[in-house]
Amino acid sequence: QVQLVESGGGLVQAGGSLGLSCAASGRTFSSYAMGWFRQPPGKEREFVSAVSSSGSRTVYADSVQGRFTISRDNAKNTVYLQMNNLEPEDTAVYYCAAAEGLHWVPSNVFQYDYWGQGTQVTVSS
Numbered sequence: 001q002v003q004l005v006e007s008g009g010g011l012v013q014a015g016g017s018l019g020l021s022c023a024a025s026g027r028t029f030s031s032y033a034m035g036w037f038r039q040p041p042g043k044e045r046e047f048v049s050a051v052s053s054s055g056s057r058t059v060y061a062d063s064v065q066g067r068f069t070i071s072r073d074n075a076k077n078t079v080y081l082q083m084n085n086l087e088p089e090d091t092a093v094y095y096c097a098a099a100e101g102l103h104w105v106p107s108n109v110f111q112y113d114y115w116g117q118g119t120q121v122t123v124s125s
Contacts, residue, residue, distance in 0.1 A: 034096060
């Protein structure tokens with residue numbers, strides 16, 4: 001089992017920045033690809049970004065490319081999402097997730113094995 005706990009959400013004005021963190025406990029963190037997803041109000045959960053187990057590979061949704069940065073610190077069992085130039089459309093509950101396996105960067109919700117409880121991000125216009 002892997003337990004994931006997100007933190008860092010909140011309210012920010014458009015154009016502002018927020019940083020999310022996801023702390024993992026349980027099995028070997030460095031054996032898992034890590035991803036961030038979000039679920040806007042009334043919509044389905046969607047992919048935001050993912051990072052491979054070593055941190056060498058990353059992938060982003062087109063909607064956040066160039067504004068968001070994913071990173072991980074395997075020594076601290078933590079994955080981060082730095083969000084810059086936020087837009088009202090980024091308002092959502094943000095979830096981190098873990099997918100067992102080395103070297104891949106999955107982008108489908110069904111590829112992930114463990115999920116955090118989510119943290120709310122609200123961007124005001």
